[in-house]
Amino acid sequence: MSKTVENTIVNVALAVPLRRVFDYEVPNGYSTPEVGTRISVPFGKGNTTQVGVVVGAKNESEWESIKKIDSILDTFSTLDNAIMALCRWAASYYQHALGEVLLGALPTQLRKALPAQLPALDFWEATDEAFGLPDNALKRAPKQAEALQNLKRAPLRIGTEKEHNITLTSLKALVQKGLATRISHMPERVETVAQPAPYELTDEQSIALYSIQRQLSADQTQANSSTVTLLEGATGSGKTEIYLQAIETALKNDQQALVLIPEIGLSPQTLHRFQSRFTATIVSLHSGLNDRQRSENWLLASKGIADIVIGTRSAIFTPMPRLGLIVIDEEHDLSFKQQEGFRYNARDLAIVRAQQASIPVVLGSATPSLETLNNAILGRYQHLRLKARPGKAHTPQIQILDIRNQTLTAGLCEPALKEIEHTLQAGHQALVFLNRRGYAPTLMCHSCGWVSQCPNCDARFTLHQSPSHLRCHHCDTQRPLPRACPECQSTKLTHTGSGTEKAEEVLTSLFPEHPVHRIDRDSTSRKGSLDALLDQIHTGEPCILVGTQMLAKGHHFPNVTLVVVLDADGGLFSGDFRGPERMGQMLLQVAGRAGREQYPGKVLIQSHHSDHPLLHQLLFQGYPAFAQTLLNDRRLTGMPPYEYLAILRAECTYPDIAEQWLDQARRSAQALMPPSNQLQYLGPIPAMMERVKGRYRLLIQIKATQxxxxxxxLSALIPELEKHSRHKSLRWSIDVDPLEIP
Incomplete structure (x- = not known):
């Protein structure tokens, strides 16, 4: 039976894994809440209170019994029409529950029944006395002078001092001198001012900038009239300068700009560069902020107060009423794809958002993804190239070192060690890239061959030395280091292979006069530790950097003139069809850290397969030729971007149950659409690593030509799968356009 009521019935999306919305009655005395408004409602048998988002209204419900809204939390739509449209599209395309998408778009504090109102914020502000000081009044205190110049341009929000490279000590000293004070007031828009560019653009940069500026100034009144631009530029070629000048144009047009970056670690340096360039309200959005900071920054953006938002992938869902430009830096990076829960790709959603808002989006990369590159080749995207580095910087010299039959010290061959020594003697810095954390990847018994194995995963324990323990990098299970072999009781335990900890230890012993800075997830786990390490590196003093892919993404190290890449062969023989693409991207990204200023750079790549044609093509013909070869292979094998993939995953503590459920799912899919030349099914098959965290993982790969x-x-299959009975320990998910085949 249906129910008709005098009051309005609203459709409410809740953060539950059900692909449906729920009907609630608006109580007497309440106005009908607008779409995008948060409300508080009772849910389930226990009538627990949940926060939901209104997605529609009507006068009749198909349900006989309808609960009433507890309260309306907002007087306005917290999620505006643009974000509602984006979330609806994303939920439909990625086959995910709309409620989880909408509530996930909100900062954590707003997923609770808290007001979506900006409180008064605390600021540091220059006093009247400060404006009367001569420019050289603080010449003996340069840090205080720099801090004061910042305060004269605009008040500084308390809590963002580090983002502006200003110390609390300097600010407190200014307060004692009567030159600064702390104030509290409601945030408001400030007049934006841009500092002059630090150098004159090259011809390539000028052409690229003009093309983007023309899009910003064009009449974007037609629906879906956005222009997607691929800005392909070698590392150090000045892509960021083009972003900055394009954003300056947007700000002059009274528009906001959204900049997405792949890693939290890049946020401080990116913020500092933007804040040094613009007197404007610039906020960051990433998981490194606490809930209060994230909520405040989100609200500053949604109310149009923040002019520039810099964030990681989830920032794509930030409401920005004056949004005029989206920039995706390092668009190829895997970090833009959410790998759990709601499996969206922020880069692709940025393109959808730009099309819905009819604004330009810039995808920047030295090594574009094959999907993006193919769209540029087909003319769907504008393709702009930067081939040279600006100023005195030059492309580094690349050399492959054949390490077959060579003696290796912590993975380093003798020629590489000699180059590191020469680099340090010249007063420069060297970067050693090893994408393997820990001390050694394997601990084994020399007597019986026992190998330390994680009890929960199909993976070996990694040996760590500081502190000494065994750890699984898949489930984070940890064990103390055994004194003897658990199989034969021998004390002849040995380790094989090298990780960043061992490389750090050996290089410290070989070069005791120079510091060795290790940068990986372990050494930077404490808050502020990465910033502290980067500050030491940016002093320019001769040192050695040892690290994983954290070092390869976007960092600018002016005094690094040598890069040594260890173990470069993994991607050549990967079981994942994307392995060679990722290998090429990683090699060129890390190689690009060398020679970014006036000093020439050199890159040494160690390989057991130095004559491999793909490696030679990448390093000596360049990424475009390498990528074209991979695209040709993808076309022949019918893989993305020429065909389209979805992965149906199931995991369970019992592998037979997961396989049986997937068998049933495949039969349901084939009943809806039988296999054909246009549609293929593969599986159920085990994942590459079948057991993780004690659960067995299996999958079905679905491939279509359109x-x-x-x-x-998928739209027909997912509702069927939700009806299937399943074991209580089984979990399943769908991944559209997967970037990893687990």
């Missing part, structure tokens, strides 16, 4: 066909299948 995106529309794949979406039609």
């Amino acid at each position: 995106r529309k066909v794949l979406q039609q299948l």
Whole structure:
């Protein structure tokens, strides 16, 4: 039976894994809340209170019994029309529950029944006395002078001092001198001012900038009239300077800009560069902020007060009423794809958002993803190239070192060690890249061959030395280091292979006069530790940097003139069809850290397969030729971007149960759309690592020649799968456009 009521019934999306919305009655005395408004409602048998988002209204419900809203939390739509449209599209395309998408778009504090109102914020502000000081009044205190110049340009929000490279000590000293004070007031828009560019653009940069500025100034009144631009530029070629000048144009047009970066670690340096350039309200959004900071920054953006938002992937869902430009830096990076829960790709959603708002989006990379590159080749995206580095910087010299039959010290061959020594003697810095954390990847018994194995995963324990323990890098299980072999009781335990800890230890012993800075997830786990390490490196003093891919992404090290890459061969023989692409991207990204200023750079790549044609093509013909070869292979094998993938995953503590459920799912899919030349099914098959955290993982790969066909299948299949009975320990998920085949 249906129910008709005098009061309005609203459709409410809740953060539950059900692909449906729920009907609630608006109580007497309440106005009908607008779409995008947060409300508090009772849910479930226990009537627990949940926060939901209104997605529609009507006068009749198909349900006989309808609960009433507890309260309306907002007097306005917290999620505006643009974000509502984006979330609806994302939920439909990625086949995810709309409620989880909408509530996930909100900062944590707003997922609770808290007001979506900006409180008065605390600021540091220059006093009247400060404006009367001569420019050289603080010449004996340069840090205080720099801090004061910042305060004269605009008040500084308390809590963001580090983002502006200002110390609390300097600010407190200014307060004691009567030159600064702390104030509290409601945030408001400030007049934006841009500092002059630090150098004159090259011809390539000028052409690229003009093209983007023309898009910003064009009449974007037609629906879906956004322009997607691929800005392909070698590392150090000045892509960031083009972003900055394009954003300056947007600000002059009274527009906001959204900049997405792949890693939290890049946020401080990116913020500092933007804040040094613009007197404007610039906020960051990433998981390194506490809930209060994230909520405040989100609200500053949503109310149009923040002019520039710099964030990681979830920032794509930030409401920005004056949004005029989106920039995706390092667009190829895997970090833009959410790998759990709601499996969206922020880069692709940025393109959708730009199309819905009819604004330009810039995708920047030295090594574009094959999907993006193919769209540029087909003319769907504008393709701008930067081939040279500006100023005195030059492309580094690249050399492959054949390490077959060579003696290795912590993975380093003798020629590489000699180059490191020469680099340090010249007063420069060297970077050693090893994408393997820990001391050694394997601990084994020399007597019986026992190998330390994680009890929960199909993976070996990694040996760590500081502190000494064994750890699984998949489930984080940890064990103390055994004194003897658990199989034969021998004390002849040995380790094989090298990780960043061992490389750090050996290089410290070989070069005791120079510091060795290790940068990986372990050494930077404490808050502020990465910033402290980067501050030491940026002094320019001769040192050695040892690290994982954290060092390869976007960092600018002016005094690094040598890069040594260890173990470069993994991607050549990967079981994942994307392995060679990722290998090429990683090698060129880390190689780009060398020679970014006036000093020439050198890159040494150690390999057991130094004559491999793909490696030679990448390093000596360049990424475009390398990528074209990979695209040709993808076309022949019918893989993305020429065909479209979805992965149906199931995991369970019992592998037979997961396999049986997937068998049933495949039969349901084939009943809806039988296999054909346009649609193929593979599986159930085990994941590459079948057991993780004690759970067995299996999958079905669905491949279609047309995106529309794949979406039609999934839209019909997912409701069927939700009806299937399943074991209580089984979990399943769908991944559309997967970037990893686990």
